[in-house]
Amino acid sequence: MEDHIGTEKVVHGQLWGAFHKGYFSDPAVARPLVNTVMGVLAKSPADVVVDLGGGTGFLLSQLAAQGVSDATALINVDCSEAQLELMDKAGIASVHLPIGDFRRSDVAADNQRLCLVMRSVLHYLGEDGLLPLLGHLRGQAKEGEYFVHQSAAFDNAHDAACLNALYRNMRTRKWYPSVDDLSRRLAVSGWRVAGTISAPPLVLTSDDLALRYALNPGDIARIREVMAEEFGGMSAVYRQTPNGFEADLHYRIFTCVATCR
Numbered sequence: 001m002e003d004h005i006g007t008e009k010v011v012h013g014q015l016w017g018a019f020h021k022g023y024f025s026d027p028a029v030a031r032p033l034v035n036t037v038m039g040v041l042a043k044s045p046a047d048v049v050v051d052l053g054g055g056t057g058f059l060l061s062q063l064a065a066q067g068v069s070d071a072t073a074l075i076n077v078d079c080s081e082a083q084l085e086l087m088d089k090a091g092i093a094s095v096h097l098p099i100g101d102f103r104r105s106d107v108a109a110d111n112q113r114l115c116l117v118m119r120s121v122l123h124y125l126g127e128d129g130l131l132p133l134l135g136h137l138r139g140q141a142k143e144g145e146y147f148v149h150q151s152a153a154f155d156n157a158h159d160a161a162c163l164n165a166l167y168r169n170m171r172t173r174k175w176y177p178s179v180d181d182l183s184r185r186l187a188v189s190g191w192r193v194a195g196t197i198s199a200p201p202l203v204l205t206s207d208d209l210a211l212r213y214a215l216n217p218g219d220i221a222r223i224r225e226v227m228a229e230e231f232g233g234m235s236a237v238y239r240q241t242p243n244g245f246e247a248d249l250h251y252r253i254f255t256c257v258a259t260c261r
Helices: 002-011 013-025 025-045 057-063 081-085 122-140 158-167 180-189 206-213 217-232
Strands: 048-052 072-080 094-097 116-121 146-152 190-203 238-240 245-258
Touching: 002 158, 013 190, 025 057, 025 116, 025 190, 025 217, 025 245, 048 057, 048 081, 057 072, 057 094, 057 122, 081 217, 116 122, 122 146, 158 217, 158 245, 180 190, 180 245, 190 206, 206 217, 217 238, 217 245
Parallel strands: 048 072, 048 116, 072 094, 116 146
Antiparallel strands: 146 245, 190 245, 238 245
16 A cells, blocks of 8 residues: 555655645544444454554544543554654554554453444545455454545545546545445455444545645646546536535445354
């Protein structure tokens, strides 16, 4: 996954908390995911909660603030040193590792119960890398253990295709599925989807995306032209602005259980 981050490291570190209008550091935005994880832990306690691709550790800090048991270890796994350096280490451990290299033995003893959490990571793998990563994560879990993740996914294939076209034209390898498509891929990988709920969408502006993906004014103009030709410059998830564009990245929270293999 580290190779997929590329130019995005420019927004890691101090800038990350305020980026995208503070979406990833806003407790209110994170609350649906935090509440979902807390509900899972209430019915299926875990000895170790691991946030995969947890960045600055914000999600784990929110779980701690909500009263996760002191007996539960909180571990942040991320490949970015700049993100991990900003982590509040009070009660949270870190592992500097790409999630594709993550192993259960890195964080838990064989007799311990594990709960995996994740927010806004799966799209980094691209379409070809998604199934292998989901299968790898299933291989680290025991039957009945949970994987709770907030992932970008769209209600229909047209909206997913629109965002995929946008990101393809920004020269990234990210890829977005529909909710049904991602649910199928989870099932194939050995994860039963026990439930899904919507999470707050992320409004993406061309100014933020230009910084994140090293786009120049010529790139923005080209993207506007291509998206206008393919989608009329307007869709349920994409719209042209006077000098750029905006897009809505839709999120869904998936509560998944490891099935018998």
